[in-house]
Amino acid sequence: MEGREQFTLNRGTIDSAALSASFASASAGALVTFEGRVRNLNEGREVVSLEYEVYEALALSEGARVLEEAHGRFPVLAARCVHRIGRLEVGEVAVWVGVIAAHRDAAFAACRYVIDEVKARVPIWKKEYYAAGEAGWVGERPEP
Amino acid sequence: MKAANRTIQVEYFAHLRERRGLARESVVTAAATAAGLFEELAARHEFRIERARVRVAVNDAVVPWETPLAGGDRVVFLTPFGGG
Numbered sequence: 001m002e003g004r005e006q007f008t009l010n011r012g013t014i015d016s017a018a019l020s021a022s023f024a025s026a027s028a029g030a031l032v033t034f035e036g037r038v039r040n041l042n043e044g045r046e047v048v049s050l051e052y053e054v055y056e057a058l059a060l061s062e063g064a065r066v067l068e069e070a071h072g073r074f075p076v077l078a079a080r081c082v083h084r085i086g087r088l089e090v091g092e093v094a095v096w097v098g099v100i101a102a103h104r105d106a107a108f109a110a111c112r113y114v115i116d117e118v119k120a121r122v123p124i125w126k127k128e129y130y131a132a133g134e135a136g137w138v139g140e141r142p143e144p
Numbered sequence: 145m146k147a148a149n150r151t152i153q154v155e156y157f158a159h160l161r162e163r164r165g166l167a168r169e170s171v172v173t174a175a176a177t178a179a180g181l182f183e184e185l186a187a188r189h190e191f192r193i194e195r196a197r198v199r200v201a202v203n204d205a206v207v208p209w210e211t212p213l214a215g216g217d218r219v220v221f222l223t224p225f226g227g228g
Contacts, residue, residue, distance in 0.1 A: 036228050052227065053158050055220055057204040083227060095228050115228060123201075123220075124227030125158035137159045139197075139224030 006080045007063030007122075009054055014082055014093040025077050028100035032107035034115050036095040038088050042138065046131035052085045052094070055123040059083075066117040074110040076101040081114055083124060145176040150215035152181060159223050164189050178202060179209035182221060198223050 016035050023031060040047055067079045079099045088094060097114045101107040129135045155168045164185075175181040178200040185191070195209070199222040202211055206222070213219070 053161075054227075055155075055157050055201070055222075058201055058206070058220070061204065062206075119225070119228035122225065122227050123157070123222055124225055125223070126226030127158070137162075137223075138226040139159075 007060060007067055007118075008080075008082050009056065009059065009085050010082050011084075011086050014084055014096050016093055016096050019080070019082065019096055019098060023078070023080065023098050023100055025100055027102060028077050029102050030104040030107040031098060031100050032104070032111040033099075034095075034097040034111050035093050036115070038090050038092050038094055040090045042128060045128075047090065047128050048131050049087060049089050049129045051087050051127040051129070052083070053125045053127070054083075054085050059122050059124060063118060063122050066114055066121060069117070070099070070110040070114050073113065074101070074106040075103075076106050076110045079110055079114055081118055083118070083122065085124070145180060146174045147176040147213070149174050150213075152213055153216070153218045154181075154185070155218065155220045157220065157223075159193065160191060160221055163191055173213075176212060177209065178207065178211050178213060178219060181213060181219060182209070193223055 020033055038050055070079045077100045082096045084094050097111050099107045099110045126138045127135055128138055149172050152171050152173055154171050156164045161167050173181055175184050182195055199206055200209060201220040201222060202217050
């Protein structure tokens with residue numbers, strides 16, 4: 001894998017192990033990954049599944065921009081992010097971030113930067129379905 | 145602020161898509177800016193979210209609310225995100 005940033009949307013299961021395995025470089029001394037998973041509780045309510053909806057054109061351009069920024073801010077070899085779209089069950093991988101770098105400090109920092117910026121800036125919306133039967137859109141990030 | 149009537153393509157996602165009951169529509173409007181269009185549609189369809197909590201994209205780029213609209217522009221209102 002040569003240093004190309006990639007932000008992609010995935011309608012099927014995210015295979016984290018395969019993503020990590022394919023993300024290799026002879027000059028990478030560090031691979032840091034982050035996996036966001038669907039959890040069964042949000043703000044005190046039991047969640048059974050959720051649905052991600054995406055504004056694809058803007059998500060792809062903004063996601064790519066975040067990865068480019070990570071590359072510009074930290075000495076990394078490459079950064080990737082895959083975000084799941086559609087219906088997910090508890091425990092499934094919602095988002096995967098991977099960064100390779102010569103050294104771990106840059107890989108950790110860039111990975112953290114990517115997930116934080118993706119959450120704040122990439123137009124993906126989440127609808128949670130609750131055990132009690134109802135459902136609702138979750139706006140986790142009120143705008144300033 | 146008003147302009148001459150022209151047709152804007154509006155696409156809705158998530159809360160606003162459900163609120164509006166459709167994913168996209170052509171809107172004939174005299175609203176001069178993206179802000180004006182939001183206020184017009186929010187009143188017509190009772191969006192129940194303040195503009196302060198929403199951002200706007202025109203032609204697939206996030207822009208300031210004061211951005212003037214032109215006929216054929218594609219507008220998306222960005223309510224708070226929930227990805228990640």
